[in-house]
Amino acid sequence: MSELMLKIENVKKEYKLGQIGGTTLRDELQRLSAKIRKKEDPTRKVGAKNYNQGEKFMALNGVSFEVKKGERVGIIGHNGAGKSTLLKLISRITAPTKGTISLNGRVASMLEVGTGFHPELTGRENVYMNGAILGMTKKEIDRKIDDIIDFSEVRQFIDTPVKRYSSGMYVKLAFSVAAHLDSEIMIMDEVLAVGDMAFQQKCLNKMRDVSNSEGRTILYVSHNMNTIRNLCERVIVLSKGQKIFDGDVEEGINYYLGIAADQFPNKYNLYNVDRPHDFQGKKIRITEFEFLEKNAAIYDKSREKLKFRISVKSKDNLSAIRVLLAISSINGDRVGYMQCQEAMFNSEKDKNYDVYLEADISKLICGKYRFIIDVFSLDDNNNHLSYDHPTLEIPFSVVDTAPVGIKPNITRWGAVEISKIKTIEYKV
Amino acid sequence: MAELQKFKTVITSKHKLFDLHIKETWQYRDLIFLFVKRDFTSKYKQTILGPLWALIQPLLTTVVFTFIFGSLAGLTTADVAGEYVIPGFLFYMIGNICWSYFSTTLTATSNTFIGNRATMGKVYYPRLVTPIATAFSDLISFGIQFLMFLIIWAVYVISGGTSITITPMMLFIPLIILQMIVLSTGFGIILSSLTTKYRDLAMLVSFGLQLWQYASPIAYGLQLIPQKYLTIYMLNPVTPVVTTFRYAMFGVGYFDIFYYLIGWGISILVFLIGLILFSRIERTFMDTV
Numbered sequence: 200m201s202e203l204m205l206k207i208e209n210v211k212k213e214y215k216l217g218q219i220g221g222t223t224l225r226d227e228l229q230r231l232s233a234k235i236r237k238k239e240d241p242t243r244k245v246g247a248k249n250y251n252q253g254e255k256f257m258a259l260n261g262v263s264f265e266v267k268k269g270e271r272v273g274i275i276g277h278n279g280a281g282k283s284t285l286l287k288l289i290s291r292i293t294a295p296t297k298g299t300i301s302l303n304g305r306v307a308s309m310l311e312v313g314t315g316f317h318p319e320l321t322g323r324e325n326v327y328m329n330g331a332i333l334g335m336t337k338k339e340i341d342r343k344i345d346d347i348i349d350f351s352e353v354r355q356f357i358d359t360p361v362k363r364y365s366s367g368m369y370v371k372l373a374f375s376v377a378a379h380l381d382s383e384i385m386i387m388d389e390v391l392a393v394g395d396m397a398f399q400q401k402c403l404n405k406m407r408d409v410s411n412s413e414g415r416t417i418l419y420v421s422h423n424m425n426t427i428r429n430l431c432e433r434v435i436v437l438s439k440g441q442k443i444f445d446g447d448v449e450e451g452i453n454y455y456l457g458i459a460a461d462q463f464p465n466k467y468n469l470y471n472v473d474r475p476h477d478f479q480g481k482k483i484r485i486t487e488f489e490f491l492e493k494n495a496a497i498y499d500k501s502r503e504k505l506k507f508r509i510s511v512k513s514k515d516n517l518s519a520i521r522v523l524l525a526i527s528s529i530n531g532d533r534v535g536y537m538q539c540q541e542a543m544f545n546s547e548k549d550k551n552y553d554v555y556l557e558a559d560i561s562k563l564i565c566g567k568y569r570f571i572i573d574v575f576s577l578d579d580n581n582n583h584l585s586y587d588h589p590t591l592e593i594p595f596s597v598v599d600t601a602p603v604g605i606k607p608n609i610t611r612w613g614a615v616e617i618s619k620i621k622t623i624e625y626k627v
Numbered sequence: 628m629a630e631l632q633k634f635k636t637v638i639t640s641k642h643k644l645f646d647l648h649i650k651e652t653w654q655y656r657d658l659i660f661l662f663v664k665r666d667f668t669s670k671y672k673q674t675i676l677g678p679l680w681a682l683i684q685p686l687l688t689t690v691v692f693t694f695i696f697g698s699l700a701g702l703t704t705a706d707v708a709g710e711y712v713i714p715g716f717l718f719y720m721i722g723n724i725c726w727s728y729f730s731t732t733l734t735a736t737s738n739t740f741i742g743n744r745a746t747m748g749k750v751y752y753p754r755l756v757t758p759i760a761t762a763f764s765d766l767i768s769f770g771i772q773f774l775m776f777l778i779i780w781a782v783y784v785i786s787g788g789t790s791i792t793i794t795p796m797m798l799f800i801p802l803i804i805l806q807m808i809v810l811s812t813g814f815g816i817i818l819s820s821l822t823t824k825y826r827d828l829a830m831l832v833s834f835g836l837q838l839w840q841y842a843s844p845i846a847y848g849l850q851l852i853p854q855k856y857l858t859i860y861m862l863n864p865v866t867p868v869v870t871t872f873r874y875a876m877f878g879v880g881y882f883d884i885f886y887y888l889i890g891w892g893i894s895i896l897v898f899l900i901g902l903i904l905f906s907r908i909e910r911t912f913m914d915t916v
Contacts, residue, residue, distance in 0.1 A: 206634065214914060227825070287913070291638060291751040294910035301634035311749040317665055319672050328665065331658035332750055 203303065204384055204416040205266040205289070210298035212259040212284050212440075258284040260440035261298070268383075269414040271407070273421065273431035273448065275455045280437040282420045286310060286386050289418065304383025304416075307333050311388075313373030318362035322353060322372055325361050329376045343379045350405070351375035352398075371398055378405050388420045403429050424452050425530060425610045449606065456529070456567050456596075463496035463594050465489060469572070470512075472589040482515040483546055483586045485574060488593060491555070496595035498560060505558040505595070511574065513546035517586070519576050520546055522556070527592070529567040534614045542576070560597060562615050564607035569594045646906045652753040662760030667767060681768045682775050685723045692719040696846045706849040706870055706881035713877050714789055717780055721876060722845040724772040725869050728765055729811045730836045735761045736815025737832050740823045740912050747913065754909040758819070762812050769804075792878040799875045806894050807868050813898035820904035823912040844869055849881045861886040864893040 259281045266272055274282050288295050290308030315332040316325045326347055330340040340347075348354050351372040353364070361369060377385075385406070407430060409415045421427055427434065427448065434451030436444035444454045467488045474480045487510040490496045498505060509522060519542035526534045537558050544552060569592040575585045603619075605612070671677040696702045697715040704718040736758045740747070743757055783789045822828045840846070843865040852860045860866060861883075867890030874880040 225827075288638070292748060293913045294638065294642070295640050297640050300638040302636040302638070303634050306636075306751070308750055314749045315746050317669060319669050320665065328661050331655070331661050332746065332752055334655070334752065335657075336654070337657040337660075 202268040206301040213296040271417040273427040276437035281440040307380040307382035308386040322357040469589040472591045518545040524570040526570045663764040666764040689720040702847040728769040732811040737818035739819040796875040810894040813901040816901035820908040
C-alpha cells in the first residue's frame, strides 16, 4: 500500500460576507461597550437582521479526501465551488475554520506564477528569490540553476532585469523555477493557462515525468479539461464547497460538464442578439432558433439527428438563401461546420420564414459543443456573402449510448471520427 | 498502515499560543538573506548617490538639530548635571541614528502584512521571515551610520574637540543594539497584526512616532527632565536605550541599572505580546487584510 501524502478531514472554511474586516477601532469599541452594557449594537445597519448571523458563507463545507504518493489529482468545479480556497488551505496561506489537513512533506504552491519576482532584479537573481520563497535553499538552487535556465529557454536574457522581459518569458522563467522544486507535494492553480502551447505541453510533460519518476504528488486546479485529461489520473469535482465526485478522470469531467450545462435550452430568441458587423441582419434577420422534438439539446449520436428550426424575417428580396452552422468544442476550438445541401429559399421583402432542417452529427464524439449560425448566399464565384450572423453561441451536447471501439478522447484523437474503416479482406 | 501513519505537518483550526515555526524559519534563512539583499538593493536602485543616502539623512538631521535645538533653543546636551558635556554634534548624531533605526524598523515592520499581501496571499513561507529581514536590512543602514559616527568622532578627538575613554561599558553596546532591535520589532509586529483589521493604526504610526521622538532624549539631554517626572519619563522604553548607549560610548551621562532592566523588561514584554499576536494573526490575516 503506498504512502498517504495528504489527508483532508472534514475541512470547512467560513468567510464573513459583506465588509470583511472593513471595521475601524471606533466601531469595534462601540460594539464592545454595547455588548458589555447589553445594549443594541450601535454600528448595526438599521433594518439589518442580527449582526452575527446570516452573514457567513461556507466556501468549503466539510470536504474530506486522501491523496497517495505519486498521485496526480485534478480538482474541477465552477467558479466559487471552493477550489482555490481548498488550495489556499493546503498551502497554508490561511487556516481552516474547522477540520484537519495532514501533510507528509514539503508543499510547493503555485497559485500564481512568479510570486515574489522583483522587476528590478535580473532573471538570475529572481530565480534565487522565487526559489527561496517557494522553500528552496540557496544550495539547492545553485545545483539546479542551469537546469532551470535551460528549461526556461531564456538563457540569453538571464542577466537582464525582468522588467524588460516579455510576459511569455516572464512566465517561462517563473514556471521553470517551480518545476524544479524538490517538494513532495505540488499544488498548481491554472498556472499553465499562460505561455504558448508548446511550452504548456513541455510543462505538463515535465510534471508528469517528475510525478512518475520521483513519486511527486500533484494537485492541479484548472478549467481547461484538456490539461486535466493530459496530466491527471484522478479527478475531484467540487460544487458549492462540497466534494460531489472523486474518481476516474473522464467520468469526473463528464460529471462536471453535466452539472456545468445546467441545461441546454432548446429555444433561442436571436432577434436582439449582437451581430459582428452592422450590415448583418439588415437584409434578412434571424429571429428564432429551436431544437425540435427536444426539451434540452442533448443528442444521442447513435440514434438521433439534430433537428432544428430557424425563423427569419426578410427585409429584402434575396435569392438562394443558405445556412451554415460553425461548430466549436467547449474549449473554443473550431471543430468544423455544417452547411445546407442546397439553397433553402428565395426571400421576399417583409415576409417571415420558418425553415425546418436536419443534420447528421454522428461523426462528433461525445462532449459538449457550441455553434453559431450564419445565413448567407453565394456570389458567382461561390464566395460566402453573409447576411446575418448572430454572435450567440448555442450549446448542445452529444452523448453515445452505444459506443463502438475506443473511448473518445478529444485531445488525443480529435473531436471528429471521420469514418469507420472497413476491412476489405485480409491475407495470411 | 495508512491509519497509523504519522504526518509531518498537521494544519487544524486550533492554534497554540506560541506557534512560531522557529525551525521552519531557520530553514528559510536563505530567504531572509535574499529579502535583506533585495530591500537594500531596490532601495537605492536608480538613485545617483546610492547607499550614501543612508549617511546623508542622519547627517543633515544632526546638522539641523545642532542648529535648532543646540544653538537657537540652547537645550542642554547633558544627561547628568555638572558632568563633562560632550560636543552637541556627536550627542545629536548618536541619538539620531538610534532613533532612525527604531522608527524605520518599526514603520517597516508594522507594514509587514499589508505590504506583502500580494506575495503572502499566493505562497506560504514563515511569515516571521519578513520582520526579521526588515530588522536586518535596517541594521545594515545602522551599521553604516554608526561607522560614520565613529569616523566623525575620531575627527573630533584628533582635532582635540573631545577625548575617548575606553570603559568596560563599551562591551554593553551590542546588548543595547539588541534591545533596540527587540523593542522596535516588538512594537512593529504588534502594529502589523492589528493593522490587518484596524487601518487606523497605520495612520497613527508616523504621527505617533513624531511625538514619541520628543518624548525621548534625542534632541535634548536627560537633565532637562524635572526630577519628579523622571520615573514616568524613564518608563518610555526608548529612553534607557538612548541614554545607556550614550553612556557606554562617551563614558559620561546617565546610567541606572534599575531603569535599564525595566527597559529590557518592557522590551521583552512588548516582543512577546507581538509574537503571540503575530502567530495568531498570521494564520488567517489573508481573509481580512
